[in-house]
Amino acid sequence: SAVISQKPSRDICQRGTSLTIQCQVDSQVTMMFWYRQQPGQSLTLIATANQGSEATYESGFVIDKFPISRPNLTFSTLTVSNMSPEDSSIYLCSVIGTGDAYTFGSGTRLTVV
Amino acid sequence: EDQVTQSPEALRLQEGESSSLNCSYTVSGLRGLFWYRQDPGKGPEFLFTLYSAGEEKEKERLKATLTKKESFLHITAPKPEDSATYLCAVRASGGSYIPTFGRGTSLIVHP
Numbered sequence: 616s617a618v619i620s621q622k623p624s625r626d627i628c629q630r631g632t633s634l635t636i637q638c639q640v641d642s643q644v645t646m647m648f649w650y651r652q653q654p655g656q657s658l659t660l661i662a663t664a665n666q667g668s669e670a671t672y673e674s675g676f677v678i679d680k681f682p683i684s685r686p687n688l689t690f691s692t693l694t695v696s697n698m699s700p701e702d703s704s705i706y707l708c709s710v711i712g713t714g715d716a717y718t719f720g721s722g723t724r725l726t727v728v
Numbered sequence: 729e730d731q732v733t734q735s736p737e738a739l740r741l742q743e744g745e746s747s748s749l750n751c752s753y754t755v756s757g758l759r760g761l762f763w764y765r766q767d768p769g770k771g772p773e774f775l776f777t778l779y780s781a782g783e784e785k786e787k788e789r790l791k792a793t794l795t796k797k798e799s800f801l802h803i804t805a806p807k808p809e810d811s812a813t814y815l816c817a818v819r820a821s822g823g824s825y826i827p828t829f830g831r832g833t834s835l836i837v838h839p
Binding site (some may be wrong): 616619621625646648655656657658660663705707711712714715716717718719720721722724 | 758760762764769771772773774777799815817819825826827829830831832
């Protein structure tokens with residue numbers, strides 16, 4: 616199955632700043648998914664990123680706050696913009712691997728102070 | 729709307745004390761049910777995919793089973809290294825690629 620390298624693994628950021636999270640996959644994939652996981656909560660899908668088209672955002676998430684790039688079939692970035700303490704979460708990227716199983720990156724633990 | 733409910737929210741076991749985690753689901757046609765293990769601050773690690781009622785899969789001390797309404801993750805003689813959060817997710821048939829996740833069961837195994 617696919618292997619995803621995600622970075623940074625963690626960061627502490629000042630409110631009002633932005634952080635860009637990167638995910639590199641070791642094989643070409645059509646779709647990449649970005650999730651947020653707040654403490655004690657389930658995974659919430661932010662958006663689906665397809666190469667060559669605009670990302671599709673879920674209800675409650677907007678492009679101005681979470682711009683996504685997908686320049687090729689192995690790479691994607693998610694930016695968390697104008698951060699506030701409420702953005703403190705684990706952010707995860709994911710792809711569909713073999714046998715319908717979803718593979719996840721190692722996660723980015725973001726703390727906004 | 730697809731729903732996944734996991735119970736209990738938290739479970740504490742003594743080493744060697746077997747138990748089961750429950751995942752109840754409602755979905756408009758099941759394409760697959762997934763179990764993941766997640767360690768603190770890390771991404772979920774894939775364990776099993778189950779496709780149809782009656783299916784079972786095993787990996788070391790873990791065994792996953794599936795009925796039409798729920799799935800169980802049985803942990804036999806757990807060890808402290810089995811401590812983690814276990815997530816269940818379902819994907820509906822019909823073309824959607826988006827799985828629905830439960831909130832997870834936090835398992836702590838004491839030595």
